[in-house]
Amino acid sequence: MASDTDFYSILGVSRDAGKDEIQRAYRKLAREYHPDVNKDPAAEERFKQISEAYDVLRDPKQRERYDAFGPDFRRVPPDMDPADYARARAGAERRTSSRGDPWGGGTGTWEEWPEGVRFSSGSAEGIDLDDLLGGIFGGRGRRGGPIPGSDQEVEIELSVEDAYHGGSRSLTVEGAGGTRTLNVKIPPGVVNGQRIRLGGQGAQGLGGGAAGDLYLIVRIADHPRYRLDGRDIHVDLPLAAWEGALGASVEITTPGGPATVKVPKGTSTGRQLRLRGRGLPNPKGRPGDLYADVKLMVPHRLTREEERLFEELAGTSKFDPRRRR
Structure with missing residues (x-):
């Protein structure tokens, strides 16, 4: 998880980066690794890491604690001084390096470090686990206070x-x-x-x-009708050939209720018609947009009159869809 990785490295910014720089880095990475855009199986986990790093570094209080305590910032008691924490961590590392694995076998001499935490010499059976856990957090354990x-x-x-x-x-x-x-x-x-x-x-x-x-x-x-791109929503808009050619007003269904799309004359398949602000709401800013993606449709079966009219159109129209423009 991202808590085991440096948040600044995840966003690719320096430790003295300002709020705007952090936000720009997040937006760039989020666009690159968002699971709706990046189909690489590893992209989703990367996006989680990016989101967690941004959530912490954009909050001044959380960032201050992260800078002071590193990956343990959520576990360290709120009233603990960074100097006491560093001393306790150093003491824990010193004890481990002098003895080896504190949970394994063997013998050795343990020091009193930090102050007030005592360890016995001899086998691992002499270790007081309450004191060991309490020492890492400045004497806070079952005997020294809450964890x-x-x-x-x-x-x-x-x-x-x-x-x-x-x-x-x-x-x-x-x-x-x-x-x-x-x-x-x-x-x-x-x-x-x-x-x-x-x-x-x-x-x-x-x-x-x-x-x-x-x-x-x-x-x-996934939704049978809607596709999301961040806060933007995409929906298919099937049109008859004459609606695309002559223009039309078409009612569509959106998550926020019915809406009317104005189809300009000469609209072809692939054109996107935007409805501003009809995407996902944004409590802190501008909402997303809704895009109606045009798909021209023709009848599977024509009546005799429809066939006659299409033949008449084919005979009089000079339009060539394959001619380069």
Whole structure:
């Protein structure tokens, strides 16, 4: 997961990058690796990493904690000083390197580091696991204070209509404490791959520690009518040949309700007719657009009168669709 990788490296920016630079890097990478655009099997995991890195680095408070504590920033108690954390980490690494695997066999001498954490010499049976775990977090363990719970992630699949309108969903979450059912609120306009944070709904802490957060990873299911490109929605618009030639007003169905498309004269298959703002909503900015992708259709069977009229048109028209323009 991305928590084991440097977020700055994921976005390809320096550690002193400004907010605008981080946003530009995210948009460029998101367009490149979005699963709706990039069909490489590895693109989806890469997109998750990019989204997580951006969610953290765009938030000043989260970024400050990430800079101070690195990948452990979500697990470190909120009131812990970075200097104490660095000292505890160094002590844990020093103990491990002096003895080897603390869970394995063998003998050796353990030091008192950090202060207040004691280890016995001799076999591994003398290790006090409460003290060992507590020492990593500045003396916070079953004896020294609460340990916060870890964050969790769960995927939630939505239809295009659900993503457009939002609403409430019942969600089953499995964890160490068993299975829980949550009623969650989905905001209108969520996009594929978006992370929705539910504060305090993650794993439970130890010794009275605060629970972690639960992150919902949005997955929008394929739809028989609509295709998504970020917040833009595409829908096929079948037209009769004379509608494309003469122009027409055609009513179509959209996730937001009925809409009318004005078809200009001389419209051919492949033309995209845009309805501004009729794509997915955007709570923080401009909504997406809806694109009607034109497909000219002809009858499978013609009546005698239709056939006569088409023959008359063929005999009088000078139009050659194969002639280069």
